[in-house]
Amino acid sequence: DTGVSQDPRHKITKRGQNVTFRCDPISEHNRLYWYRQTLGQGPEFLTYFQNEAQLEKSRLLSDRFSAERPKGSFSTLEIQRTEQGDSAMYLCASSLTSGLAVYNEQFFGPGTRLTVL
Amino acid sequence: KNEVEQSPQNLTAQEGEFITINCSYSVGISALHWLQQHPGGGIVSLFMLSSGKKKHGRLIATINIQEKHSSLHITASHPRDSAVYICAVETSGSRLTFGEGTQLTVNP
DSSP: OOSOEEEOSEEEEOTTOOEEEEEEOOTTOOEEEEEEEOTTSOOEEEEEEETTEEEEEOTTSOTTEEEEOTTSSOEEEEESSOOGGGOEEEEEEEEOOOTTOSSOOOEEOOOEEEEEO | OOSEEEEOSEEEEETTOOEEEEEEEOSOOSEEEEEEEOTTSOEEEEEEESSEEEEETTEEEEEETTTTEEEEEESSOOGGGOEEEEEEEEOGGGOEEEOOOEEEEEEO
């Protein structure tokens, strides 16, 4: 399967613990996005990378959240000292963007569902 | 007020009906996306458009840039069309800003 993959698919943790999620984008895609979706709502933008550079972060991304894409391929999203309000689906998407592209299609992974007890 | 508003929030139809979902936005955009999300979370891109109209099978998407409005139409709806349909606008850096989604249920 050459689509976007995310690991784990589900994570249950206790409040105060740290969690890390991984996203593997489509191999030639240079952009990688993280979104968060709570129940009954549309996704919300968290951050995105172009290659290994983190170009934009949402105000939603508090100091407890950090994302990396060290080699411009896979990305990790870490949440430290989790809170119950962090419970959500964390979605990753990737796209191939060039300077000539007017707009780009984003391909989404299946998401990681986080439950903080 | 959200930057992207969809209506209706919930829609129930009988198989075969013509369905319209509306999306209004308040920001400048480079493109508008229609996405489909099935139970369990998987999101699939249906359309990207910046002007006019696009058609794919029984799905049609239109956009009016001046009025900042888009519609998604489904002709001859089928129970397998049941899903959440999400409108998203593409702004700076290609980040997407999403509407809250429309839950569509098509009954046989």
